[in-house]
Amino acid sequence: MEGDEPEYVEAVVQREGKIIFVGSKEEAFKQFEGKAQKHDLNGETMMPGFIEPHAHPVSIGAFILGNDIVAPHEWRMPHKTYPAATNHEEYIQGLKNIVKESKEKDYVLVWGYHQAWHGALTKEDLNSVTNTIPLLIFHRSGHEFYLNDVAMEKYGVDTDKFESKDQINPKNNHFWERGFQELKTKFISPVYADKERISLGLKRMSQMMLQNGITAMTEPSFPNSEFHSEYDLLKSETENYAYAKYYLIPGFPEQFTLKMSNEDFHAYIQKMSQYNTENIEFLTDQFKSFSDGAIYSLALQLKDGFANCPHCHAEWIIPPDMHKPLFDFYWDKGYKLHFHVTGDKGLEVVLDMLEDAQKRNPRENHQTTMHHLGLFDEAQAQRMKDLGAEASVNSYYLWALGNKYGEIGFGKERAARMTGMKWLTDRDIPTSVHSDFAMAPAEPLTLAWVAATRVTDNGTVKRPDLKVSVFDAMKAITISAARTFSKENEIGSIKEGKQATFTILKENPFEVDAMHIKDIKVQGVVYKGNFKVNKANNLKK
Template sequence: MKPRIFSARRILTMNPSLPEATHVAVRDGRILGVGSLETLADLGECELDERFADKVILPGFVEGHSHALEGVLWEYPYAGFFPRQDPDGHTWPGLTDIARLQRHLREQLAKLDDATPLIAWGFDPIYFPDRRLDRNDLDAVDDQRPIVVIHANLHMMTVNSAMLRLSGLESHADIEGVVTFDDGRPNGELREMAAMFAIFDTLDLDLFDRGSEAATLERYARIGQRHGVTTLTDLYNPLSETGVESMQRTCRRDDVPMRLAPAMSALTYTPDDGIERVLGCREKSSDKLQFGLVKLMTDGSIQGYTARLMWPGYHDGSPNGMWNAEPERLTEIVHRYHQAGLQLHIHTNGDEAVELMLDAIESALELWPRADHRHTLQHCQIISHAQLKRAARLGVCLNMFANHLYYWGDIHRSRTLGFERCQRLEPLASADRLGIPIAAHCDAPVTPLAPLFTAWCAVARQTADGEVLGPNEALSVDRALRLITLDAAYTLKLDDRVGSLEVGKFADMAVLDEDPRDVPLDRLASIRVAATVVGGHVFDNV
């Protein structure tokens, strides 16, 4: 087949040796040449494709921290505070008080048969300061049918009395993460993995494993395609036998527009079993499916009050958060996987979790020196400047949750962190000045999968109420675009294959109506993605 040359008004390559071009040549799913039409003339006879002649082409966006749960949860009703668009383009309204939530749940119940539990997702209690949602609120909707409301941060849920009885948690209020009323009875709120998994086990529902199903992955890819994402992660996957087989079958299909990098959930296995599992899966990697990453969950979320914070803790005096495993066990896991030569992606929301993991990585490197390990701290929202310097010295990458600034910045300023710490929320500019490899992410389904919005957050640092938090940590648009392309690929050890438009790399592209560098900042996030190209296959967005 003859090579195809795509022409564009402008191509932003993310290649420092050739930052801009007007044409890109593709053969066999890879980039054969980049430059002007004249410089590509020596490639011989080529097919000229001018459908994007008035567009701007970038490398396909790389989402370095998201979850295939984004494809699972849309099978259930959305119940979040902010409006949100589903994969079919329908916008679900935001639910801004508990009464509206209850009405919404009653409407959804009417669509179910009598034997089906109601599961909803996206609820965010931090936006309801007067009181917490509890079992009584859900019992008022239905006290006989199990109801589960998964919180937006994915670290908490609220259930009704029927679900507490069915799961046995009604009589086990002493389990860590089961929140109680003053009289000692469970109030329906469950925090972190141990308590929540009791519900999932009762319902025989593994949402994370369901992220590997074909229909889920197709939906996930479709969401990514709409926003120019060509490489997605699934950063908490159990890597079950059936799940791995499903990912292999689905990702090899040309009509599924994504490359996928799943990370095995370390807490699912003993270190011995986990290392054996991920090494075995790594041999099954392909051009569109890359195994080998490991995800370690340490603390929870700041807005859920389950993140671990150093002194003085939470600004409003709330108790410190929770560990998902004992600190000694978390340190051992880092040591074992590091020694095995694997790359860790470590959830660290609070600065105490950051400190624990930097200690663990430093001691692991002292025992087993490794060049270019690229262990990556994920989220690291209020990492301190001293910790940034340690991260730089240890060769640690930081993938920061820039969307947090918009969705929870106001809450952090007024309730959880206060003024000074909010000036270093997601301190991208400081990390960049220290030469730390950085990226930015959306953590879908926690926030919507939309890399241009993530880039806007890194530049504007604006909250939902319009306040700018930490202007000294803002990046330029040029720098922010690298966070969602080549830099994100680097944190996944995929920068030799994706993230920039260079000869030999996969022909993955995001085709935009406008140049992100030319539009006013307030329009950066809303630039239309006209098409997404994966391995030379064009997927038009309607």
Template sequence: MVDWSCFTRGLCAIFLGLILNSPAHAAEMADRIFLGGPVLTMDDGTPQAEAVAIKDGRILSVGTEAQVLDRKGEDTTIHDLQGRVLLPGFVDSHGHVVMGGLQALSANLLAPPDGEVRDIPGVVDALGVWFENNAEVAQRVNLIAGFGYDQSQLEEGRHPTREDLDQVSTDIPVVVIHQSGHFGVMNSKGLEVVGIDRGSEDPNGGVIRRGEDGEPNGVLEENAFFMALAKLVGGIGPDGFKAFVKAGAGLWASYGYTTAQEGRASPQTTEIVKAFSAEEALPVDIVIYPDVLLDRDFIADNAALSYVNRVRVGGAKLTIDGSPQGFTALRDRPYYDPVGNYPPGYAGYAAATMEQVVSSVDWAFDNDIQLLTHANGEGASDMLLAAIKAATEARGGKDRRPVLIHGQFLREDQVDSLKALDIFPSVFPMHTFYWGDWHREHTVGPVNAENISPTGWIRQRGMKFGTHHDAPVAFPDSMRVLDATVTRRTRSGDILGPSQRVDVMTALKAMTIWPAWQHFEEKEKGSIEVGKLADFVILSANPLTVDPENLDQLRVVETFKDGELVYRADDTGYQGAFPAGTSMAVGREFLEALEESETAGK
């Protein structure tokens, strides 16, 4: 009698052997395995692991070291974390990666700890040093630029003027950009080039500041500045902007971001980013949001959930008001103690009309376009909430994921409305460090300053949120974002709003899985789970175990995009603030790009 059970077992063994040694099974062996340090997955089912295996740019296995080593083949590379911590790559909830490249090309006018400028003579000196080192760049593009001055941190407590900048040059236009990005100052030559004089009228949503004699003093607010800057940088050209894209993407990668955002673009800038990505591999993904008030047809024709050469248009951007620290954000009440020549009861102003806000929201809802809206003051947030409520009631609920950007001065009832209307808040806790003292003393006063960037209120309601750096407003310093969200320490060492603090794991989710959800990418990014993209950041120590007061001292050691190393701390000079010579290097690259373009055109 035949022993069929034995025969069956034998066949099973043969088939099992064939399967285990087949090419299909061999394909499941890892390209690289990460082990030797904690893995913070951001997956609530398995918050921590010991090791991760990746294959073809995706996560193959997550678990104990023994489990993951089952995926080790002859060609597998072992990446020893040496006690450091592995996390999902950071997802940029809001920033301006192209303008970050412009910052790299400009003189660093930031105050400590990101720069050395403390007064207006320091602004002038920094511009002079930059011009001395980059004269060829400045002459080629007919522009001397500086980024990051902040009147709240200058000893004089005021903006520079055209007369101050005329000390740098009277022959070449000089422009300095406020750290908020919502103000700028030009020298006399710059004002001449952009056509601003005594007879110029203030544009809608902007102000040309003037001296007692009625002449423009060089300081431009909001739309007045944006339009003037566009004219000044026109000489840079597409190839110069490509150098900005490259510098910005590299800077984001150096801080552990594997997905960057260009949070307000023109169609022309969008096409430049696309063209660059087709020519040269980007180290990170870039999601672009063109301005909804510029060209809606372009946005509708280009918006997509899939990337081409690591670039996609994610939706549209609307800007309702301006800068809270610069007193141009639209409040629902007067500013507490504004510094400058403001009328009694001054509450800021809108950069967009209510008609424009309603039209933009209705268009986005009708066309299923994700809309990101900049609203800092309570008045601006009221405008947005009213428009979205009306659009939702008229068009029904749908998974559109509209995003509120900043919301610095949100009232608690407005947070309730955000939840009711399914609006994702992308908030700015870094303000507690950079401008917390200023908000307490001048913008909203000591009581309301406690609740700026109200992450505590948001979490009490069980809501997801994103945290951002808004670079180049600040460097895209991921650890500064993490630190500010957890500690809310100001420059002076005060804790601004202890009840609005959140724990470290919540703060990490606001940099990973939640902004991935914001971008409709939660199935691909934001957590370390099998099947997702192998986008990782390795930090110098575990943020869950270090003293929270030292979170800003953590450093990005390596960044991996799709499983490939795109940044190592000892490879570039980008870690921390820009060191001396960085802008010179970018400047040389910029000149090379221009020369290549000119050669190709001959």
């Protein structure tokens, strides 16, 4: 998966988790006959292990997988398939069904609400679902919460004690962005520390990773709530399921909740390597920050504003005047910087800061990476190239939002060019794709499929001129994904000296129609030389 086109080899030999030979079958047998255990692919395809370069396995992923889902699209999870709820009535009925099934629980938490499908959500709606059980609604964006009155009372939520008054709505029990961060840490932290539910969610996360061939997952801005509660649960799960590695990047949410100065948080980051294990690694030379609001909340910053959306409200997670000192501090310390940017105005602000930093304190090969990139234009892609910026795109935005946001929020022209990856790959900007799980399914082949086909949820294709090649789409889940967090010299391709970690597929993605890529079966994974079979697909080794 390096270079400009697929390159094939007949044989790979590993020893103690490292690749020691890549080449012809004849030469492999000549050197290693009688010295190695043989595994025949029998016509199946082995690729570098699939990489998820931006997800949230504990605080969002396991949090959701340990609770329930009512969302605009169907969600196929390891334990259950949740049907789509496409309007307000279906959404409220979905909540009632879950509450009815949850009588033994001391609270009900449901992820997936989105106003563009489900309409306005009021506390009266939630109180009508149940006025006896605490009900917490986690927005589809992962950046907002709604509570019924019983939940407000149970967790002692006092809106007078919030610092982020502009990002809460006390009349509707609604909290977003920094208000959401305060709600998490000051009031509903027991929900985020529910070990039983999150442990269950992490087990399901491991099942999902195997099913989808994921052998490495990076979480930018770990933790999202409290360090030890998240770390301890993740560590425990990696001891149970030892077929993938987690790379963790510290960032703004923890610094904000700990109320640490830049200097103090920098010192704190440098001590995180003490928590490294065989399957967990803290990247202490990297930092994750945030620009504009969530795309799923229609709270992103757009240069030309919103279309047909009077209720939309552009937000800054970190306002630009607060953001620049943060940017400059970590830039000057030599960190590799990662930025959550969803709208073109949000991107423009970060590019301005990057340009200023390069003039003031030039750095080569800084690999500053823009994450998500829901909406940007070709001129901004060129500016990223000129400034040495790189990209990790949530390609699924187009599939999930391309049609709805053509009606509400973006307008048809902007919605059609969402996640324009080809503008990046045409400029040789290293570009990965990610799920930001659970903002998209943690399915690398699905993310690659959307990038290569630009198919949306109703089957239509948006801006086919912006399709990337299948090779670039597959690079985006292997070698380019490894580069997103600076591990391209260890994983992401099949090369002597690299980790012997692979994903085994039933079919070759370069030999099937691009429309079929998402349906290729994952037969199993090899992690550091050890096989893990996806039993559902009957791999025989």
